[in-house]
Amino acid sequence: MNRWTPTLTFITVAAASLPALAQDAAAGKARAEAVCSACHGLNGVSVSDTIPNLAGQKAAYLQAQLRALKDGTRKNAIMNAIATQLAPEDIANVAAYFSSLPGASVASAKSELLPNLVKTSAVLPEGYPAGFTMYTTVNRPDINQVRYLYANDVALKAAREGRPLPDGSVLVLEQHAAKLGADRKPVVGSDGYYEKDRFLAYAIMGRGPGWGKDIPEILRNEDWNYSVYTPEKKLRAGVNQGECLACHKPLDRVSYTFSLGALTAKAKAN
Ligand code: HEC
Ligand code: HEC
Incomplete structure (x- = not known):
């Protein structure tokens, strides 16, 4: 018997046993x-x-x-x-x-775009950054950005008490293009973070009662909504919230945030 036969038999059996969908x-x-x-x-x-x-x-x-x-x-x-x-x-x-x-x-x-994913209740509050605390900074070498993350008092208080972030929470991520050196790499400041150059946008997540009700379950982040504001503090049109929701979706156990650990540490230190 040819020495390949057992292998071929195995493959045939494996293929035949795949469930026919x-x-x-x-x-x-x-x-x-x-x-x-x-x-x-x-x-x-x-x-x-x-x-x-x-x-x-x-x-x-x-x-x-x-x-x-x-x-x-x-x-x-x-x-x-x-x-x-x-x-x-x-x-x-x-x-x-x-x-x-x-x-x-x-x-x-x-x-x-789908209307239910363009519609958003997440707003950049009037008077921002009043009432907000900066809780962490993130270097993004992949896109040459430095980002400052801010939370309002509702979010800060819940994080301090170890509760999920409740309705009324607002988180703001400020996106800045990093200053580039002669080598086209970001210039790193004495604190280890990139020096900022041009301000790009505010990315916002906010949570309120019923805000997630029109969002399909595969994308829904409970009652969180997302939005983007321009440097002039105007709502940016044509943002597909589906992308924000999908990327943050796996984080359901940490209030859909990437940075709950940093927020909690800052809240407890205050
Ligand atoms: C929030 C936006 C979004 C939603 C919703 C979405 N997709 Fe995608 N899909 C993408 C993006 C972005 C890519 C490109 C991925 C990459 O670059 O690897 C992609 C890629 C794919 C690909 C690979 C295509 C290729 O040419 O290789 C398939 C298949 C796919 N999606 C199927 C689906 C199906 C099925 C659904 C619904 C159940 C779905 N997608 C929902 C954004 C989305
Ligand atoms: C490809 C994945 C991805 C997509 C899409 C995405 N985010 Fe995020 N988001 C992240 C990551 C990763 C962080 C952590 C900070 C960082 O690394 O820049 C973050 C952080 C945030 C934060 C700070 C709170 C937190 O979760 O830590 C806000 C606010 C935010 N994103 C808003 C948005 C908005 C608004 C959109 C849609 C316009 C969006 N995000 C789309 C990956 C994503």
């Missing part, structure tokens, strides 16, 4: 409508230049990518958070749905 494009459409359309468009033509179109893509390819995004072998913070919430049959269904759609007619075609 019935593909249900109608169920896939319902899922796509509620969630995927926030970024990929209901017709599979995406809402922005940084998000791929899915319309007309091969179903087997879509399934393979979703499995890799689910198990983390393909890395993308937004899609990892979404794919981990999809059951194997969801993956088969959405792949069947998107592969059944005609591709974009022109490369520049874009879908509209």
Whole structure:
């Protein structure tokens, strides 16, 4: 007997024992409508230049990518958070749905953002930064930014008491472009943080009663909403809250924040 036979037998058996998933494009459409359309468009033509179109893509390819995004072998913070919430049959269904759609007619075609993910109740409070405490600074070498994080008193008090951040909490992340040296690398100050150059934006998360009710469960962060304000303190239009929600979604045990540890340390030191 050829020495490869046992291996081949094993592969054949393994493939045959994979559960045969019935593909249900109608169920896939319902899922796509509620969630995927926030970024990929209901017709599979995406809402922005940084998000791929899915319309007309091969179903087997879509399934393979979703499995890799689910198990983390393909890395993308937004899609990892979404794919981990999809059951194997969801993956088969959405792949069947998107592969059944005609591709974009022109490369520049874009879908509209979903109204429930554009609408936001998170605001930069009047008079900011009055009533806020800066609790940490973050260097971002990947995008040459330095970020200052601020919390209002409601958030600070809850963190001090070890409670989840409640309704009325507001966190503000100030984004600054780092000053670049002659070597095009950020200039580091004596405190170890990048020196700031141009102010870019305020990224805000706030929580209030019922604020999450129109957001699909796969994206929802309880009652947190997100927004972006310009350096002139005006609400920036056309921000897709779906991206904010997806990336912060896995942090459900720390009030959806990346920085609860730093906030708690600052609150206790005050
Ligand atoms: C909040 C925005 C957002 C939502 C909602 C979203 N996606 Fe994505 N998706 C992305 C981004 C961004 C990428 C690009 C990932 C990368 O660069 O690796 C992506 C990539 C993918 C890919 C890989 C495509 C390729 O060409 O390799 C698949 C498949 C996919 N998404 C399926 C889905 C499905 C199915 C849903 C709904 C259950 C969904 N996505 C919801 C943002 C989103
Ligand atoms: C790709 C993942 C990702 C996306 C998308 C994202 N964030 Fe974050 N966010 C982070 C990380 C990581 C931090 C921690 C600070 C840092 O590393 O810059 C953070 C921190 C924050 C904070 C400070 C509180 C905290 O969680 O620690 C706010 C406020 C915030 N983000 C708002 C937003 C808003 C508004 C959006 C959408 C416009 C958004 N984020 C989209 C990853 C993301």
